[in-house]
Amino acid sequence: xxxxxxxxxxxxxxxxxxxxxxxxxxxxxxxxxxxxxxxxxxxxxxxxxxxxxxxxxxxxxxxxxxxxxxxxxxxxxxxxxxxxxxxxxxxxxxxxxxxxxxxxxxxxxxxxxxxxxxxxxxxxxxxxxxxxxxxxxxxxxxxxxxxxxxxxxxxxxxxxxxxxxxxxxxxxxxxxxxxxxxxxxxxxxxxxxxxxxxxxxxxxxxxxxxxxxxxxxxxxxxxxxxxxxxxxxxxxxxxxxxxxxxxxxxxxxxxxxxxxxxxxxxxxxxxxxxxxxxxxxxxxxxxxxxxxxxxxxxxxxxxxxxxxxxxxxxxxxxxxxxxxxxxxxxxxxxxxxxxxxxxxx
Amino acid sequence: xxxxxxxxxxxxxxxxxxxxxxxxxxxxxxxxxxxxxxxxxxxxxxxxxxxxxxxxxxxxxxxxxxxxxxxxxxxxxxxxxxxxxxxxxxxxxxxxxxxxxxxxxxxxxxxxxxxxxxxxxxxxxxxxxxxxxxxxxxxxxxxxxxxxxxxxxxxxxxxxxxxxxxxxxxxxxxxxxxxxxxxxxxxxxxxxxxxxxxxxxxxxxxxxxxxxxxxxxxxxxxxxxxxxxxxxxxxxxxxxxxxxxxxxxxxxxxxxxxxxxxxxxxxxxxxxxxxxxxxxxxxxxxxxxxxxxxxxxxxxxxxxxxxxxxxxxxxxxxxxxxxxxxxxxxxxxxxxxxxxxxxxxxxxxxxxxxxxxxxxxxxxxxxxxxxxxxxxxxxxxxxxxxxxxxxxxxxxxxxxxxxxxxxxxxxxxxxxxxxxxxxxxxxxxxxxxxxxxxxxxxxxxxxxxxxxxxxxxxxxxxxxxxxxxxxxxxxxxxxxxxxxxxxxxxxxxxxxxxxxxxxxxxxxxxxxxxxxxxxxxxxxxxxxxxxxxxxxxxxxxxxxxxxxxxxxxxxxxxxxxxxxxxxxxxxxxxxxxxxxxxxxxxxxxxxxxxxxxxxxxxxxxxxxxxxxxxxxxxx
Ligand SMILES: Cc1cc2nc3c(=O)[nH]c(=O)nc-3n(C[C@H](O)[C@H](O)[C@H](O)COP(=O)(O)OP(=O)(O)OC[C@H]3O[C@@H](n4cnc5c(N)ncnc54)[C@H](O)[C@@H]3O)c2cc1C
Ligand code: SF4
Ligand code: SF4
Ligand code: SF4
Ligand code: SF4
Numbered sequence: 001x002x003x004x005x006x007x008x009x010x011x012x013x014x015x016x017x018x019x020x021x022x023x024x025x026x027x028x029x030x031x032x033x034x035x036x037x038x039x040x041x042x043x044x045x046x047x048x049x050x051x052x053x054x055x056x057x058x059x060x061x062x063x064x065x066x067x068x069x070x071x072x073x074x075x076x077x078x079x080x081x082x083x084x085x086x087x088x089x090x091x092x093x094x095x096x097x098x099x100x101x102x103x104x105x106x107x108x109x110x111x112x113x114x115x116x117x118x119x120x121x122x123x124x125x126x127x128x129x130x131x132x133x134x135x136x137x138x139x140x141x142x143x144x145x146x147x148x149x150x151x152x153x154x155x156x157x158x159x160x161x162x163x164x165x166x167x168x169x170x171x172x173x174x175x176x177x178x179x180x181x182x183x184x185x186x187x188x189x190x191x192x193x194x195x196x197x198x199x200x201x202x203x204x205x206x207x208x209x210x211x212x213x214x215x216x217x218x219x220x221x222x223x224x225x226x227x228x229x230x231x232x233x234x235x236x237x238x239x240x241x242x243x244x245x246x247x248x249x250x251x252x253x254x255x256x257x258x259x260x261x262x263x264x265x266x267x268x269x270x271x272x273x274x275x276x277x278x279x280x281x282x283x284x285x286x287x288x289x290x291x292x293x294x295x296x297x298x299x300x301x302x303x304x305x306x307x308x309x310x311x312x313x314x315x316x317x318x319x320x321x322x323x324x325x326x327x328x329x330x331x332x333x334x335x336x337x338x339x340x341x342x343x344x345x
Numbered sequence: 346x347x348x349x350x351x352x353x354x355x356x357x358x359x360x361x362x363x364x365x366x367x368x369x370x371x372x373x374x375x376x377x378x379x380x381x382x383x384x385x386x387x388x389x390x391x392x393x394x395x396x397x398x399x400x401x402x403x404x405x406x407x408x409x410x411x412x413x414x415x416x417x418x419x420x421x422x423x424x425x426x427x428x429x430x431x432x433x434x435x436x437x438x439x440x441x442x443x444x445x446x447x448x449x450x451x452x453x454x455x456x457x458x459x460x461x462x463x464x465x466x467x468x469x470x471x472x473x474x475x476x477x478x479x480x481x482x483x484x485x486x487x488x489x490x491x492x493x494x495x496x497x498x499x500x501x502x503x504x505x506x507x508x509x510x511x512x513x514x515x516x517x518x519x520x521x522x523x524x525x526x527x528x529x530x531x532x533x534x535x536x537x538x539x540x541x542x543x544x545x546x547x548x549x550x551x552x553x554x555x556x557x558x559x560x561x562x563x564x565x566x567x568x569x570x571x572x573x574x575x576x577x578x579x580x581x582x583x584x585x586x587x588x589x590x591x592x593x594x595x596x597x598x599x600x601x602x603x604x605x606x607x608x609x610x611x612x613x614x615x616x617x618x619x620x621x622x623x624x625x626x627x628x629x630x631x632x633x634x635x636x637x638x639x640x641x642x643x644x645x646x647x648x649x650x651x652x653x654x655x656x657x658x659x660x661x662x663x664x665x666x667x668x669x670x671x672x673x674x675x676x677x678x679x680x681x682x683x684x685x686x687x688x689x690x691x692x693x694x695x696x697x698x699x700x701x702x703x704x705x706x707x708x709x710x711x712x713x714x715x716x717x718x719x720x721x722x723x724x725x726x727x728x729x730x731x732x733x734x735x736x737x738x739x740x741x742x743x744x745x746x747x748x749x750x751x752x753x754x755x756x757x758x759x760x761x762x763x764x765x766x767x768x769x770x771x772x773x774x775x776x777x778x779x780x781x782x783x784x785x786x787x788x789x790x791x792x793x794x795x796x797x798x799x800x801x802x803x804x805x806x807x808x809x810x811x812x813x814x815x816x817x818x819x820x821x822x823x824x825x826x827x828x829x830x831x832x833x834x835x836x837x838x839x840x841x842x843x844x845x846x847x848x849x850x851x852x853x854x855x856x857x858x859x860x861x862x863x864x865x866x867x868x869x870x871x872x873x874x875x876x877x878x879x880x881x882x883x884x885x886x887x888x889x890x891x892x893x894x895x896x897x898x899x900x901x902x903x904x905x906x907x908x909x910x911x912x913x914x915x916x917x918x919x920x921x922x923x924x925x926x927x928x929x930x931x932x933x934x935x936x937x938x939x940x941x942x943x944x945x946x947x948x949x950x951x952x953x954x955x956x957x958x959x960x961x962x963x964x
């Protein structure tokens with residue numbers, strides 16, 4: 001490649017944040033290589049069925065991103081896992097799974113998040129009882145109405161969602177709120193009601209965090225229009241009954257009484273966990289925040305600037321974020337990277 | 346000079362000694378009066394048995410030789426031994442020396458202590474005289490070497506195997522200062538005396554001559570003996586209010602132990618002797634994971650006992666403890682630390698808790714079965730264990746039912762622990778009735794806590810088995826049911842199963858039968874706590890995670906395929922973190938190692954497997 005490596009940027013991860021960043025770089029005339037470990041771009045967006053708050057079709061939104069990739073002729077190296085990043089003499093050396101090394105003037109980290117492994121909350125029985133599933137599992141099921149939540153071809157009668165699975169839970173070491181699961185839960189509850197109008201739906205929550213525009217309205221709608229029952233209380237355990245449905249034990253903390261319900265499906269709203277490998281701390285000195293996400297230098301003045309000079313952050317790798325958040329962060333990080341390459345930090 | 350003249354400097358010592366000999370019996374009698382009639386009867390029954398001799402043997406090996414401390418660390422053991430045994434011998438040999446000299450057993454008590462002042466050359470010009478001079482000097486060297494180590498321990502404790510030393514309180518510091526000065530001053534006074542007389546033991550005479558070269562020995566003679574006497578007397582006065590109370594108290598404690606008293610739930614004399622027998626050696630703080638991993642340094646056994654001795658421990662001290670038993674296991678005095686702490690918590694609860702109502706739901710499903718499985722509330726939070734146990738029982742063709750399958754049946758421990766003794770009793774009665782109605786010949790549990798509760802609180806006509814024991818037996822009797830693999834597994838001893846119930850071998854045997862056992866740094870009696878113990882009511886989740894992660898690291902050091910344990914709480918605690926190496930209960934491993942159905946029942950091959958879910962009775 002003829003271009004001076006000092007003027008090139010490596011983008012790690014081709015989720016929405018990585019794509020937005022790479023597009024912005026390209027449009028500004030900066031060369032960017034995008035590394036993506038999966039076989040295609042899109043990140044977690046490829047796994048969702050409908051998006052909050054407006055329940056837009058995720059496939060359509062994804063297509064929009066893919067179009068941008070195409071129009072801007074982005075070079076996405078799919079199937080390429082970045083295994084190590086080092087900084088020597090002001091240049092970043094990016095190593096991939098196949099041992100290939102390339103040098104860059106700046107790196108834009110957009111490697112996203114990992115879904116919480118629900119089996120770690122064994123009391124909910126995920127992986128043990130087939131009728132206990134996670135929110136991503138539900139997204140997948142909803143893609144195909146022939147499966148959906150049907151049980152022996154019958155519509156389910158009762159479905160319960162559990163909020164904060166793997167978030168706000170010191171027992172699993174995650175004290176932070178994952179931000180997107182509350183609204184996902186509302187969105188999915190509505191989707192279930194729409195698909196199976198006779199099905200009773202309840203959500204067990206600790207608090208509801210409706211922070212984004214249109215979120216609170218959707219929550220109101222879920223109660224008033226769709227009759228979804230929001231119960232404040234933590235589910236303590238789940239056990240199967242004779243016919244395979246799930247008996248849920250919880251405490252209604254508003255009414256102050258224990259509660260037992262039997263549901264056809266128990267859906268666990270799993271949160272986000274940091275996807276930053278610890279090795280980046282050792283090889284680069286990348287610092288992480290208390291929750292383990294990549295930390296920035298100054299929350300107010302320098303969001304998106306990691307503790308390493310020349311390494312920028314975008315999307316859920318820096319903490320729980322929605323798609324629009326991630327896109328904005330991608331663009332902002334691209335601009336910061338350009339400033340850095342031009343020596344104007 | 347004649348010893349009958351009573352020189353004035355002996356008085357501080359004499360007064361201190363009189364104080365101790367009056368104070369100790371008085372306080373011991375006060376404690377003993379807390380004993381009930383039954384306690385005294387117990388003592389009477391054992392006092393004229395060989396137990397008393399055994400007690401004497403233990404007093405020799407523990408109060409003087411400190412054998413258990415030697416086992417912890419040789420240098421630390423030597424330090425304690427040289428101080429205790431050396432001092433003891435100085436007293437005994439000194440007494441013999443004076444008796445040989447005066448031909449009279451009833452010389453004044455200060456004579457052996459200040460013998461050199463009166464007779465610097467010892468028993469004149471005889472072989473006996475020279476012999477005693479040498480022995481007494483050797484003993485003084487022994488004690489001084491221990492003192493040197495004690496001094497070193499204050500500044501370089503690691504040399505003596507201690508990562509942490511006890512934080513001392515004011516009376517301890519006073520007594521410690523006196524103690525540190527006793528033997529150097531004795532050496533000084535004896536050297537000065539020997540230097541003036543020009544004769545004495547090889548050590549004191551040598552140093553006396555050296556001192557004579559630059560010190561006016563004559564002027565120092567009386568002051569040095571005064572100083573020695575004053576620190577001795579001072580030490581005796583400080584003793585009952587400091588940790589050195591343990592010196593005499595441990596002796597009585599050992600007798601009481603051999604006379605079959607034990608750490609009580611209610612405060613009796615035994616507890617008082619235990620509390621005062623703690624030497625604040627600090628070994629407990631060195632084995633406690635709270636200090637090692639979570640930076641908690643206020644609630645360890647030594648501090649809890651100290652607070653208990655001087656008053657009532659604060660709630661954070663009572664509550665910040667896993668009751669893991671590591672300190673009781675390591676304590677050289679064998680103090681029943683956990684029981685004392687539980688008793689302390691009970692008193693606290695009685696003082697603060699209003700009597701809330703506990704409502705257990707109990708129901709009957711009186712079917713006749715062979716094995717009755719009680720999963721317990723903890724296993725209900727780890728359904729994988731229940732599932733695995735059911736499947737193994739089913740595949741083994743054992744008729745079983747699950748006692749607490751659909752309805753809540755409680756063992757009664759939560760109520761008892763919260764201090765609601767009556768409710769606990771009625772829960773136990775109802776659960777006992779349910780168990781009896783089942784007609785089962787075995788009660789199977791998968792929770793070490795349940796196991797202890799059923800063994801200790803229940804009076805059942807059928808045996809109770811923990812699943813490690815049960816599965817190991819099943820594997821012995823029906824080896825063809827299971828297969829062996831190359832899986833490498835490390836094993837975590839749950840506190841309540843290991844130290845609590847002494848079950849170490851069966852789980853390891855199960856692992857060896859189904860795979861390869863990878864050993865870990867802390868095992869069996871020395872096993873670490875997983876950090877999940879519900880007994881700690883004060884620790885923060887963060888600190889808990891620190892303890893758990895560090896224990897997990899030990900278990901994964903050998904890079905096994907699985908970390909295996911046999912307690913739902915341990916499993917949950919370890920599995921909650923982000924784990925590269927998975928954690929499994931021994932039942933889940935055993936299920937994984939069941940022979941495939943076809944090999945067991947060729948005729949059944951191809952048949953759809955029965956849905957075991959919800960099946961209560963399996964033929
Ligand atoms: C259940 C759930 C539902 C959600 N629903 C919505 C919704 O409806 N609306 C909405 O706005 N947001 C939603 N979100 C949030 C949304 O998924 C995130 O905002 C978005 O995915 C973040 O994008 P990202 O690019 O930062 O990370 P990701 O989507 O995680 O993408 C990161 C990419 O980096 C790649 N990568 C990681 N490591 C490496 C490496 N070492 N080498 C190479 N490639 C690597 C990954 O393969 C991935 O493609 C939801 C989240 C959850 C958990
Ligand atoms: S967004 Fe809602 S469900 Fe998710 S962690 Fe926060 S409070 Fe819990
Ligand atoms: S409790 Fe035991 S181990 Fe701890 S300081 Fe006292 S005597 Fe030593
Ligand atoms: S029982 Fe365990 S946690 Fe409690 S003080 Fe002893 S060693 Fe520490
Ligand atoms: S012993 Fe403890 S864990 Fe076991 S059933 Fe009773 S309360 Fe639950």
